[in-house]
Amino acid sequence: MSNIKNRSDASNGGGHKRGFFATLGKQWQLVLMSLPMLIYVLIFNYSPMWGWVTAFQDYKPKLGISGSKFVGLDNFKWLFGRADFINSIRNTLAMSVINLVFSTVAAIVLAVLLNEVLNIAFKRTVQTVTYLPHFLSMVIVVGMAQNIFASNGPLNELLMSSGLLKQPIFFLGEPKLFWWLVGFINVWKEVGWGTIIYISAMTAIDPCLYEAASIDGAGRFAKIRYVTLPGIKSTFVILLIMNIGHLMEAGFELQYLLQSSLTMDVAQTIDIFVLKYGISKQQYGVATAAGMFKSVVAIILLFAANTIAKKLDENTLI
Secondary structure: OHHHHHHHHHHHHHHHHHHHHHHHHHOHHHHHHHHHHHHHHHHHHHHHHHHHHHHHEEOOOOOHHHHOEEOOOHHHHHHOOOHHHHHHHHHHHHHHHHHHHHHHHHHHHHHHHHHHOOOHHHHHHHHHHHHHHHHOOHHHHHHHHHHHOOOOOHHHHHHHHOOOOOOOOOHHHOHHHHHHHHHHHHHHHHHHHHHHHHHHHHHOOOHHHHHHHHHOOOOHHHHHHHHHHHHOHHHHHHHHHHHHOOOOOOOOHHHHHHOOOOOHHHHOOHHHHHHHHHHHOOOHHHHHHHHHHHHHHHHHHHHHHHHHHHHOOOOOOO
């Protein structure tokens, strides 16, 4: 009996392998189309990971990787002994969470509101207006923010003329406001992109569900609660998993361009720390260690979010 079982298992394993390669053979056109992207990812995403070796070295450009001294975990010990690196982790996580919460809520709310609009021309106009900032350069966005939030800018003028303020506030120089300003600017710039994704998910909802809800006496808000929101739940979970994987990437350009000597302690992210020590101070091993730490934590967060979603019987990314 055991021999028969072993033969059966072997035949099943071989059948699975043959089935896999048979499927590849039938879909050779799709495989051929995916090869350029696979090659691109291998060259530009995976081959540079060889440089992670420098995180464990006292890397010297003249000596190269092979000639630089191996120092083990000294670079990581040095990093976690630095107050500015700990602050950069705090700043990165704080701004990432603010961006994640505000961007997700704003995108869902705007998508639901637009989905309820019956005037197609108005709906498309709002979509276009909210989506256009996505294409603006971050330099332009920061320039606009500096003008709007300046001491003599339109926001201060409006607040003072309405009697809400007696003296202007230097918004960009207030450390306690910096994270929230970054979150607000990110929402304004990217809410249109997120809205398009959720509106696309809403178009896949079966119209019969809305008709059945109407027959049952459901109003507009009841339809949103019991039909629209459950209909985009899978899209929300997938995007949430992906965004959690990017929690260690709060951004670079916006914080770097918007920071000043007054807000340096709350503006420095891990990416800015890497630039500071890798380029300005030429401590390449330390900079690589910081970037490696960020990548490893991001991978852990991604798999953790995916595992939690799987245990909750939700759609998963992996």
